[in-house]
Amino acid sequence: MSQLKPMSHLENIPPTPGKLKMDKSLFTNRHRWHSSLTTLTFWSFVFLGLILLFFFRAPSPSPLPSDPSGRSSRTYNWGGPAWEKRARYSARVRSRNGISVLVTGAAGFVGTHVSTALKRRGDGVLGLDNFNDYYDPSLKRARQVHLERTGVFIVEGDINDSALLNKLFEVVAFTHVMHLAAQAGVRYAIENPSSYVHSNIAGLVNLLEVCKSANPQPAIVWASSSSVYGLNTKVPFSERDRTDQPASLYAATKKAGEEIAHTYNHIYGLSLTGLRFFTVYGPWGRPDMAYFFFTRDILRGKPIPIFKAPNHGTVARDFTYIDDIVKGCLAALDTAEKSTGSGGKKRGPAQLRIFNLGNTSPVPVSDLVSILERLLKVRAKRHSMKLPRNGDVQFTHANISLAQRELGYKPTTDLQTGLKKFVRWYLSYHSGGKMATG
Numbered sequence: 298m299s300q301l302k303p304m305s306h307l308e309n310i311p312p313t314p315g316k317l318k319m320d321k322s323l324f325t326n327r328h329r330w331h332s333s334l335t336t337l338t339f340w341s342f343v344f345l346g347l348i349l350l351f352f353f354r355a356p357s358p359s360p361l362p363s364d365p366s367g368r369s370s371r372t373y374n375w376g377g378p379a380w381e382k383r384a385r386y387s388a389r390v391r392s393r394n395g396i397s398v399l400v401t402g403a404a405g406f407v408g409t410h411v412s413t414a415l416k417r418r419g420d421g422v423l424g425l426d427n428f429n430d431y432y433d434p435s436l437k438r439a440r441q442v443h444l445e446r447t448g449v450f451i452v453e454g455d456i457n458d459s460a461l462l463n464k465l466f467e468v469v470a471f472t473h474v475m476h477l478a479a480q481a482g483v484r485y486a487i488e489n490p491s492s493y494v495h496s497n498i499a500g501l502v503n504l505l506e507v508c509k510s511a512n513p514q515p516a517i518v519w520a521s522s523s524s525v526y527g528l529n530t531k532v533p534f535s536e537r538d539r540t541d542q543p544a545s546l547y548a549a550t551k552k553a554g555e556e557i558a559h560t561y562n563h564i565y566g567l568s569l570t571g572l573r574f575f576t577v578y579g580p581w582g583r584p585d586m587a588y589f590f591f592t593r594d595i596l597r598g599k600p601i602p603i604f605k606a607p608n609h610g611t612v613a614r615d616f617t618y619i620d621d622i623v624k625g626c627l628a629a630l631d632t633a634e635k636s637t638g639s640g641g642k643k644r645g646p647a648q649l650r651i652f653n654l655g656n657t658s659p660v661p662v663s664d665l666v667s668i669l670e671r672l673l674k675v676r677a678k679r680h681s682m683k684l685p686r687n688g689d690v691q692f693t694h695a696n697i698s699l700a701q702r703e704l705g706y707k708p709t710t711d712l713q714t715g716l717k718k719f720v721r722w723y724l725s726y727h728s729g730g731k732m733a734t735g
């Protein structure tokens with residue numbers, strides 16, 4: 298619109314009194330005609346210049362819907378024969394009865410570990426990640442390097458990009474999707490609510506739309522969250538308990554995801570398994586999580602804010618070690634039944650599951666800090682704080698009997714052992730040993 302301004306501005310210039318007088322002579326008329334032509338030419342050039350500037354500065358048209366969170370304003374390069382070859386090669390199954398999996402959020406914490414485990418047992422894996430800057434993207438890049446060495450190619454792109462997703466399904470006939478791409482973290486939802494809607498709702502729907510039309514339809518396993526239990530006070534949390542009292546927008550979007558999964562299962566016959574992860578921790582973890590930044594801040598001598606419940610009750614989490622979570626994810630993929638639809642139409646009832654993947658042994662946050670102090674051999678500067686009312690719940694505790702029965706899920710790592718492995722990785726990674734294993 299602003300390009301039109303100069304023209305309308307010209308039209309609105311009132312003629313000066315002097316000009317009125319001169320209009321009487323032919324010469325002055327011609328002179329005026331000339332000067333008008335010059336002015337018009339001048340403004341036409343300005344107008345043209347503005348249009349050119351607009352076209353050259355604007356990013357190439359993005360197929361993504363407008364995103365107030367600012368996440369999809371980035372453009373990604375994908376496509377071309379070399380790119381397709383890499384994608385196909387990465388997704389090639391190398392073992393008998395292996396599966397071919399699209400892992401979204403592959404450069405994320407859980408995504409990296411699941412992709413590595415799948416690749417190591419001979420499954421085909423293709424990663425997808427938008428490398429957003431919710432936390433330091435250099436950690437995601439380091440995970441990417443680690444994955445490339447394992448033979449996993451990560452396509453850079455957003456789950457909201459249907460053209461990209463359709464292309465991926467055109468290049469590879471995935472049997473499964475492990476959907477881990479999400480906006481995580483309970484407290485950040487106060488700061489950037491739309492990023493949760495963009496990734497956890499719009500992104501999920503976009504992915505399911507593409508999956509429902511794929512032929513064959515893949516089976517989908519995806520990350521829900523223990524946070525869906527919200528203000529539920531009945532412990533341990535069972536899949537049958539109420540999940541209609543989310544304490545954060547993050548939890549609400551994950552709960553919405555579970556309902557959306559129901560719809561796509563019901564209408565299109567997509568096989569869907571949601572996994573409610575309980576505070577997953579370990580090497581290559583997320584720097585926004587307490588165990589991670591507590592470690593960093595203890596080492597830096599900075600105070601550690603330890604939340605206390607208002608009633609002097611304990612704030613505790615059912616911390617679950619990443620290797621246990623990976624086993625749960627693989628078991629969910631292996632027991633997932635095929636989707637029943639084709640060409641966007643349901644042909645029969647399909648599997649729909651939800652499982653808790655926790656550790657069944659909640660630990661108070663203050664004990665977490667004590668373990669870290671022992672492992673780091675540094676005394677923490679503990680700073681007690683009232684549990685803020687911006688998304689945190691007081692307590693989580695998983696009942697895992699359903700996952701045990703159906704997936705053979707059995708966590709084996711206690712917090713002390715798991716944190717020891719995390720601290721070893723942390724120290725190695727931050728001492729420049731970026732190839733720290735985990």
Ligand SMILES: O=C(O)[C@H]1O[C@H](OP(=O)(O)OP(=O)(O)OC[C@H]2O[C@@H](n3ccc(=O)[nH]c3=O)[C@H](O)[C@@H]2O)[C@H](O)[C@@H](O)[C@@H]1O
Binds near residue numbers: 481524585689
């Ligand atoms: O289980 C889950 O589903 C969720 O687990 C974590 O959420 P959360 O359990 O809140 O993990 P942290 O943010 O690492 O907090 C761990 C504990 O430390 C406490 N905390 C956190 C931050 C802080 O400054 N001080 C503090 O005492 C929290 O209240 C909580 O009890 C993840 O961040 C979510 O993405 C995930 O979905």
